[in-house]
Amino acid sequence: MGMSMNERDPSIYCLQGPDLLAPTNQGDLSDYRFVFKDLFDVEGYVTGAGNPKWLDTHSKAAHTSPVIQALLSKGAECVGRVQTDELAYSLNGDNVHYGTPINPLAPDSIPGGSSSGSAVAVALGHADFSIGTDTGGSVRVPASYCGLFGLRPSLGQLDLEHCFELSKSFDTVGIFSRELHVLASVFQSLTTDLPQSTPVETLYLDQDLAGILSAERRAQLDKWCDHAGISIQSVGFLDEMGLSLSALSLIFRTVQGFEIIEKHDQWLIEYGDTLDPRILERVKWARSLSKDDYLSAKSEQARFTQALTNAIKASNGLWLIPTTPAGPPKLEIDDDSLATYRTELMGLTSIAGLAGLPQLHLPMTDLNEGPVGVSLMGLPNSESQLIATAKVLLEERSV
Known part of the structure; x- marks a missing residue:
C-alpha cells in the first residue's frame, strides 16, 4: 500500500x-x-x-x-x-x-x-x-x-x-x-537477552486508583480477570505514602521541567516564541524552577521509587493502573479544562514514570466513554511478564 x-x-x-x-x-x-x-x-x-x-x-x-x-x-x-x-x-x-x-x-x-x-x-x-x-x-x-x-x-x-x-x-x-x-x-x-515469562495470578489495584475507573471499565476488567482466573487485590499504597495524584504530578513535572531547561535553554531563549503558546507557558514555568526545587523533587522521586518497588516485590504480582482518567478529551475542550485534566492524567502516568517501571496499556474500545483501557505495571525488566499476563487476560494464548 x-x-x-x-x-x-x-x-x-x-x-x-x-x-x-x-x-x-x-x-x-x-x-x-x-x-x-x-x-x-x-x-x-x-x-x-x-x-x-x-x-x-x-x-x-x-x-x-x-x-x-x-x-x-x-x-x-x-x-x-x-x-x-x-x-x-x-x-x-x-x-x-x-x-x-x-x-x-x-x-x-x-x-x-x-x-x-x-x-x-x-x-x-x-x-x-x-x-x-x-x-x-x-x-x-x-x-x-x-x-x-x-x-x-x-x-x-x-x-x-x-x-x-x-x-x-x-x-x-x-x-x-x-x-x-x-x-x-x-x-x-x-531485547534479545530478556527471559520469557509466565503470567501472574494476582493483580494489585490501589484503592485511590480504583475510584478513577468508570463502572464500565471496571466491569470489562473484571470480565477479563474472571476468564483468565486472575484475582484483583486492593492495596492502599498511595494513601499510606500520603501521596495524591497531583503531588506525584508536581514531583514529576518539576524534575522534567528542570531537565528540559538544562538541556535546551539556549535554543528556547532564541526560538521559544515559535512554540505553541501553551507549550511556551510550560517552558516559562520550568524556567522558574530552582536547583533546590529540582534536588528536592529528585529526593522525593527516590523515596517514591524505593517504596513502590518494595511494595511490588512484596506483592509478587503486577499492578493495575487506569492509563488515563477517562476517554480522550473533545477537540473543542477549553484550555483551562484541559490543563486541569492534564494534572490528573500526569498523576497517573507519573507512577511508572517516576519509578522507571515498565507499563503496558491494554485497550478497551467498545465502551461508551470512548477508547480507554487499563495498564499493567511491574518491576524493572518485567516486560515479558506484562506481555504474558496480557495475553492470558485477552485470551491471546497462542501466537
Missing part, C-alpha cells in the same frame, strides 16, 4: 523524510511495516522534533538511531517519519504548525501525544507497529486514545542514542501496535 508523498497527510507524516527505509536483513519482523516519531535520527535527514524552527536550525543527522537500525536488521520495513507534539512537551496530539491528526477511533476527540503520528498511523493501518517515545505518557496516552496496545519499557531498556532528549530521568523508547503479538515480537527483537 505505497503512498506517494503528495497523498500523505502532513498532520501525520513529516515531509523531510525518509519516506521509505528498506530492511537490511531478513528476520522475525520481515512481514511488518513501521513508522517512527520525528525525534529519532536517520543518517542524512534532519530530525524536526515537531517544530519547523527546530528543523531549520539543525543539520542532517550523522547517525541512525540504533533502535531503527535493529528493526531494519530484523526485516521490518520503515514507511515514514511521523509527527510529534512540539519538542514532545505535550500529551494532546495537536501541533500548531502541522495540524492535529484525526483520531480514527474518535474523530471528535484529540488523538493524544506527543507520539501522535506514531499512534494514528498504526490505528489507520498504514503500519503494523510504530516507535515513539514516552517521557510523561507520550506512548501510553495516545495508545489509550487511539485504541492500541502501547508499551513504555523500563527506564534504560531500549537505546536512546541518536534520539532527541527531553528529560533524561524519564525518557524511554516505546512501541505501539494494534495486536499484542506484534508488539511482543517487536519488543523481543529489540
Whole structure:
C-alpha cells in the first residue's frame, strides 16, 4: 500500500523524510511495516522534533538511531517519519504548525501525544507497529486514545542514542501496535537477552486508583480477570505514602521541567516564541524552577521509587493502573479544562514514570466513554511478564 508523498497527510507524516527505509536483513519482523516519531535520527535527514524552527536550525543527522537500525536488521520495513507534539512537551496530539491528526477511533476527540503520528498511523493501518517515545505518557496516552496496545519499557531498556532528549530521568523508547503479538515480537527483537515469562495470578489495584475507573471499565476488567482466573487485590499504597495524584504530578513535572531547561535553554531563549503558546507557558514555568526545587523533587522521586518497588516485590504480582482518567478529551475542550485534566492524567502516568517501571496499556474500545483501557505495571525488566499476563487476560494464548 505505497503512498506517494503528495497523498500523505502532513498532520501525520513529516515531509523531510525518509519516506521509505528498506530492511537490511531478513528476520522475525520481515512481514511488518513501521513508522517512527520525528525525534529519532536517520543518517542524512534532519530530525524536526515537531517544530519547523527546530528543523531549520539543525543539520542532517550523522547517525541512525540504533533502535531503527535493529528493526531494519530484523526485516521490518520503515514507511515514514511521523509527527510529534512540539519538542514532545505535550500529551494532546495537536501541533500548531502541522495540524492535529484525526483520531480514527474518535474523530471528535484529540488523538493524544506527543507520539501522535506514531499512534494514528498504526490505528489507520498504514503500519503494523510504530516507535515513539514516552517521557510523561507520550506512548501510553495516545495508545489509550487511539485504541492500541502501547508499551513504555523500563527506564534504560531500549537505546536512546541518536534520539532527541527531553528529560533524561524519564525518557524511554516505546512501541505501539494494534495486536499484542506484534508488539511482543517487536519488543523481543529489540531485547534479545530478556527471559520469557509466565503470567501472574494476582493483580494489585490501589484503592485511590480504583475510584478513577468508570463502572464500565471496571466491569470489562473484571470480565477479563474472571476468564483468565486472575484475582484483583486492593492495596492502599498511595494513601499510606500520603501521596495524591497531583503531588506525584508536581514531583514529576518539576524534575522534567528542570531537565528540559538544562538541556535546551539556549535554543528556547532564541526560538521559544515559535512554540505553541501553551507549550511556551510550560517552558516559562520550568524556567522558574530552582536547583533546590529540582534536588528536592529528585529526593522525593527516590523515596517514591524505593517504596513502590518494595511494595511490588512484596506483592509478587503486577499492578493495575487506569492509563488515563477517562476517554480522550473533545477537540473543542477549553484550555483551562484541559490543563486541569492534564494534572490528573500526569498523576497517573507519573507512577511508572517516576519509578522507571515498565507499563503496558491494554485497550478497551467498545465502551461508551470512548477508547480507554487499563495498564499493567511491574518491576524493572518485567516486560515479558506484562506481555504474558496480557495475553492470558485477552485470551491471546497462542501466537
